[in-house]
Amino acid sequence: MLEFFQMGERRYARLPALARQGKLIHAFSTRPLDVSAREDARAPERAANRAIMARDLCGNPHSRVHHCQQVHKPRLEQVRDNEPPAAHRDCDGLWTTGRGVSLLVLSADCPLVLVYDPKRGAVGVCHSSWRCTVANLTSLLVQTLVREAGCDPRDLLAGIGPSAGPCCYEVMEDVRIAADVLPDADTLFPRAGDRMFFDLWAANAAQLRRAGIPDEQIEIGGVCTICSGDVFYSFRREGAGCGHFGLLAALA
Numbered sequence: 001m002l003e004f005f006q007m008g009e010r011r012y013a014r015l016p017a018l019a020r021q022g023k024l025i026h027a028f029s030t031r032p033l034d035v036s037a038r039e040d041a042r043a044p045e046r047a048a049n050r051a052i053m054a055r056d057l058c059g060n061p062h063s064r065v066h067h068c069q070q071v072h073k074p075r076l077e078q079v080r081d082n083e084p085p086a087a088h089r090d091c092d093g094l095w096t097t098g099r100g101v102s103l104l105v106l107s108a109d110c111p112l113v114l115v116y117d118p119k120r121g122a123v124g125v126c127h128s129s130w131r132c133t134v135a136n137l138t139s140l141l142v143q144t145l146v147r148e149a150g151c152d153p154r155d156l157l158a159g160i161g162p163s164a165g166p167c168c169y170e171v172m173e174d175v176r177i178a179a180d181v182l183p184d185a186d187t188l189f190p191r192a193g194d195r196m197f198f199d200l201w202a203a204n205a206a207q208l209r210r211a212g213i214p215d216e217q218i219e220i221g222g223v224c225t226i227c228s229g230d231v232f233y234s235f236r237r238e239g240a241g242c243g244h245f246g247l248l249a250a251l252a
């Protein structure tokens with residue numbers, strides 16, 4: 001489930017158990033704040049929106065916001081302390097152990113995943129689109145934190161944000177075939193008559209569990225971007241050119 005809160009005119013959502021972590025800042029933006037990184041005529045306005053989101057959540061107008069270009073590939077980058085804000089090319093996830101570094105991933109229907117280590121002080125986020133899900137990006141995020149930041153998966157807390165849900169995320173046979181590499185693929189595609197749906201929430205929760213995070217430390221927002229009102233941008237509902245909502249995470 002998600003809880004909502006207001007900052008000025010803007011409304012944000014967060015995952016309740018992660019929100020109770022005093023040294024973690026995190027939230028999902030909602031419409032109409034469009035934080036898309038698309039490079040078109042509205043790019044300056046959206047960059048300003050990303051800065052507004054960081055200021056709302058982190059309280060610092062000069063907060064260093066890092067986002068990724070998101071190319072649907074299982075690649076992550078580390079953001080180091082004092083690294084200047086940047087758009088990280090050719091990756092779909094970011095992680096850091098640096099305090100005050102804001103990580104931002106973007107979505108219109110894809111699950112955004114957050115993994116946090118309250119003991120070691122590390123946080124990572126990723127954009128688990130269906131292609132990234134099939135490529136085990138969420139598992140890779142946990143494995144990277146374990147290998148590079150010395151995290152113990154049993155200490156990690158994780159959250160899966162709003163996205164196209166199993167109620168609405170209809171897919172074709174090509175996606176089902178691509179997902180055959182997942183050990184639990186048989187359980188991830190509920191059917192209704194002729195239609196087949198991809199349960200991205202279950203698929204990513206399973207990756208977090210397989211990487212060693214206890215089930216009770218995994219939180220699922222459970223809000224479908226397609227059918228749960230008009231709160232989050234949805235590519236399936238709005239079509240090409242729609243805006244993006246973001247997940248921002250930082251170590252306080």
Ligand SMILES: [Zn+2]
Pocket residue numbers: 164165166167168169224225226227228
């Ligand atoms: Zn739905």
